[in-house]
Amino acid sequence: MTHQGQAADYYSNQSMAGAGAPYQQQQQGYQQYPPPPAHLQQGYQQQQQYPPPQQPYQPQEPKYTQQPPTYGANFVPPQDDKQSFQETFKIQKPKFNDLWAGLLLIATFCGFVAVSGLTLHRYSKHVSFNGGGIYGGSNNFSLDTNTIILFAFVLCVGFAVSWAYFLAARAFTKQFVWITGILNCALAVGTAVYYLYRRLWGAGIVFAIFAVFAIICFISWIPRIPFAVVMLQKTMDIARMKRVHVFLVSLVGGLLSVIFAGWFSVTLVAIYVSYMPSNPGSNPNPACSEGGCSSGKVIGLVVFVTFAGYWISEWIKNTMYTTIAGVYGSWYFCAGKPGGIPSGATSGALRRATTYSFGSISFGSLIVALINMLRQACSIAQQQEASEGNLVGSIMFCILGCLIGCLDWLVEFINRYAFSHIALYGKPYIAAAKDTWKMMKDRGVDALVNDCLVGPVLTMGSVFVAYLCALLAYLYLDYTHPAYNNDRTFTPVIMAFSFLIGLQVCQIFMTPIGAGVDTVFVAMAWDPQVAITDHPDFWDRLVHVYPHIQQVIHV
Template identity: 30%
Template structure:
């Protein structure tokens, strides 16, 4: 038989029996729990309904997060109060941009229309990839290439040369991407069909993801207000630059930490749902039970990972300031190093939180085990070869483009005006609304795609940890995945 990877091998004879320092999780408290790490489902007896006392992991990170949030709230209160006193926000002013234009009912309806188009597009695209995964992925590439080259032909015909060249470049870029990815489409289609089936079985994960998106948008708006308030607070006092810079750093650090905690709560919850269906396919949607666990026993672990992310992002902000002060060489050197660290974290973090979602591990053991699984099972190579994320990104770009164009057309038609004067007078505002609609549509479709991404990562980790579970519950699917990804299920 082939040698087992290091994490699945038995301990030396002279060592005491290995015992996990964390309780084994009963997935979503529905009766079937994942086997202990390092053992297959055939090696460990199937447990009865076992509900251990909940253990709150990485509590220190929870307290640290709450303390910094209290400070951030206090800083936000001072900043917002200063903005109100200074009267920065005024309506009815005339200038390059008319602020009242963006508060009109017509623009509000346009934004609502853009959201509606994006949500409908997300659902239809998800349904399409589930029903026809084998041809929907190449069809996505073909359609986008057709649009780009068709647009290039139109602009060449209209003698708008620069725009035509841009579309030719984009079309060539997508063509090159497709030629590299087409060999892996068939194997990726097997996984995509299973992941989308689970996602459709648990639609609450999309609702949760959209709530997370809404909170992220609020966080982005809030940090802009806080930064504006800090600048206004010290601009009139003639104080040194050190204090406002420190407050800027604190504000950005708190923002990055809060933003990452929100993101990881959603990821751990969604991963828990997919893991539950992996080990117990007939279970009902356990979304809310998984959310409860992410916000309680695993919250400290989520805060721990968010802290690491916030530190790295804050250091990058500091390096940007140093580069602006003329320290280009030093800043670029450190920025390159932190870019590599950030790339490594972006790769390993989804695997770490899949371990957290499946087994309820603290952050450090989850990070170690996630790295071992990736190393021993070739998971790092397989994840890089998966084209599902690329296909969804292309679909999101096109969906946002459709939403933006549709909203621009609606806004221009409803504004009217004799001879189009009203449209020409508000051309800048219309393009701003179009850009915001494109950004909003992109975020909405990417949010739906993030559910698929979490599902893909979870299925891979579960396969690497315990392929026998899928072989027992879904033998036909296991055979297909084994043929497509032999390194995952064989070690």
């Protein structure tokens, strides 16, 4: 036994020996106790010198190694209702960030305009050859007017269903998550059954795998639905407030996306008509009499306009996102202050997104466009293999597409929160992504984000619209039997582009909702105390359905 332990036992035994004596005897006995041996005294004295036991652990506020210049550094709380967005969220050193990406996007757009103008001019010279409607064309080797009408139907369906889906989120917010999950699972199962019934074994098996995956995901989401519902309801409540124009931004952005998608669709058809050489035994292509026709040129132009289409539509979506992020950030930081939400918050955020942050938004959109190009190529290849009955090849391309989809999800995840940062503080894209991600990790909000289903639900809804558009394209081609598609060569390509159109249109419509939820998360990472002091009702609802939030963001 150590000296310390022996000394403690010695004093303990001596005390217990007088425990039954009267109080005075104990007092006297205590005075008469002989001192312990010297070696025990030394051990006891050493024990007394030990530091006191540590206090119970108290969680500390995380200390940033590099505090970004965000809330509190250039934020001026509004003192009256006349203070503008620019005055509330000041940029310390205004400048055009990531200018190279903005200039490259402008050059790409100009290239798209040039290709579209040239091909549409060639197409207009031979309209009679391509038919004036669904039937009657002499073109039996490439896309024609029949395809343009198909894309017009796809656009109408995409616009109508996307707008109805957005209105459903507004009217049935509490049931919205359940509606989306059930519809997506039902459509995936129905599509798989239909393809198997038509003996398209490759496509049927692939869509059956998608259906099983969708059902498993939805079942795993059920415990987290109450938290997602609270976030979604608050987002829609803010959208109905004064000085907030979320519904208008969604409608205008959706219309712009439909107009651009229509322009893209006509240009795509015109490329095939203008430069595709006719097959042996087919009617000669009159456009080739002017020269310049080749399959290589068609492939090159289709790749360019597809890339341009992705990049431009992503820029439209992300500009909407950044604008709405500025509005929701204004609500979070300013709604509880005397002046309330700054005047002209929507127009001020839009002005910043299209000037100082134009290059940064273009940069983030470029990364997504490149990834989507690869995923589009995998989708076309997978459907081509499925139509030919090559099951192994179809599954391999499906797996590759899923891997690319995971990469796309990661980039989109980072982009969303980086654009929220850019909206309020006008930082370059890379710096905003690093600072925002670090703050969310330090605060623990990344765990909060992972438990929220609003983003996946909106993505699932967009995929639902895309499925409808792709299925419409298949049924249209199967019913009209255009001459150029007798052997179904163009079916995978047209279905893939229909899927793309439906997906992009719905994503743009739903961008304001996702932007609102994401910005609230980022704002809580910047200053969680604002949620408690300025928005107590919202905070209490979050704590009720998600008690862990009090530990997650360390307040």
